[in-house]
Amino acid sequence: MAMENATFSIWEKESYLGPRDVVIVGGGLVGLWSAWFLKQAHPALTVTLLERGLLPSGASTRNAGFACFGSPSEILADMALSGRDAALALVDMRFRGLEMMRRLLPDAVTGFEACGGYECFTSASVLDRLDALNADLREITGVYPVFSPADERLASLGLTGFDHLIANPLEGALHSGQLVRALTARVQDLGVTCLTGVTVQGWDEGPTGVRVRTDRSFSLEAGRLLLCTNGFTKELLSVDVTPARGQVLVTAPIPGLKLRGTFHFDEGFYYFRHLGDRVLLGGARNRAFAEETTAVLETSPTIQGALEAFLRDHVPQAAGVPINHRWAGIMGMGAEKRPLLKAVSDKVFCAVRLSGVGVAISPLVGSQAADLVLGKA
Known part of the structure; x- marks a missing residue:
């Protein structure tokens, strides 16, 4: 001493x-x-x-640079798990937090892009609950509707393998660094x-x-x-608090990339966006929960393989394009x-x-x- x-x-x-x-x-x-x-x-x-x-x-x-407050399936899953009031309280915290960030730090400084958010679906199970969800979110955002069906945009965004698309104009992307x-x-x-x-x-x-x-x-x-x-x-x-690893990859530039916006799938376990003319994709943690309950900052073949398969199935413009970046970050989860x-x-x-x-x-x-x-x- x-x-x-x-x-x-x-x-x-x-x-x-x-x-x-x-x-x-x-x-x-x-x-x-x-x-x-x-x-x-x-x-x-x-x-x-x-x-x-x-x-x-x-x-x-080491995240994906999403400025989002909750996709429809994630919010509904949270309601089922924790109750309506608790789930909406979380959405309110996220929405107010993003407003606070943008008020204190100019968008040009954070690279914020009001590109809108989407959730992709392979079934119509959520569509009949959008009206009630939008009514709840109006109390938080002051906007109605927040979520709107946008199936007609799937082709123009270069997406395949999905049956439905729901748009949210209030979300965006930023540069985490x-x-x-x-x-x-x-x-x-x-x-x-x-x-x-x-x-x-x-x-x-x-x-x-x-x-x-x-x-x-x-x-x-x-x-x-x-x-x-x-x-x-x-x-x-x-x-x-339990460590949870989130893995990400980024493609090489893709000329004429159609994808624009931030996207979620499968209650938010998959998330992807455009990054200039590249595709950034992360998630798939639900493919190997035990393996991803770790504080080790390394990527794994299991999750990276699942992410590459997702790209092939749903973003055909990325098929065969080299992956230029791979990384992992550690989140904190709990009960x-x-x-x-x-x-x-x-x-x-x-x-x-x-x-x-x-x-x-x-x-x-x-x-x-x-x-x-x-x-x-």
Whole structure:
């Protein structure tokens, strides 16, 4: 202990490693939004954000770049599982979170594109429930209808193997890297210290604060500690959060690509979109739930093969086109989809379990997490 921090200069210790009012663990979207709202509420607050990876290690920069609040089959499945009120509360959180993001960060900064969203179907089972669903969503969005049949667009969008298409004009796409980069720059401008490549191993609570232990040759003293570790939370805390791997691929450019918009299929377990003149496709986790319940950031032959088969079956323009990019991200799931915000103690808090929709709900979760840390919740 006597040698801890010994390799750092006095300038580094005082500028980067000194005591902080708040230490945030996790440099993804929830951690960044939490830092933003903490500094907005109290500009003089000293905040350090610690990220285990060189870049955010979970899903914030490793997702598919969807700005969506729920497809019809997903919302109906959530209603069946959790009840109507709970399912609509989740939709409301996502919708308000996206509105908050677009209000605070210009679309040009995040690469947001109001391209509309769609859900593809191989049966008509959902169509007779659209009127009731649209009535529910009008209370949230102020728009009626949100969901409309659009079967006639299937051919013009270059899709095959589907019988029905439902359109949603309120959804869109964005550039996840630009979003995180812009938000990081803004919190740094507010005075937040961001340190990457630092894994938190645990903490010790004392009468006046928390000593945060890391895998580097330093620890940090903080008045309060906020965990925004999502799919990696169980490494630090025993809570209802399970890692869930989401895999993605991107094709080479396709001249004359017809596909435009964000698309879901099978209750959202498959999701695809245009990325310029390329096709981005992710999901298929339901093909191997056990295999994908992992925090290992690697792709697998099982899921990548399922994604390639989906492309062949449903996006014929992509047939035979090389796959130029493959990656995986780690989401945080649980027994319920609602985000988990709680006080672990009077000095330690967590804001985790984003359930695969972190882009949409992270601004709202970050705002609520800041209130929790500041004793306003």
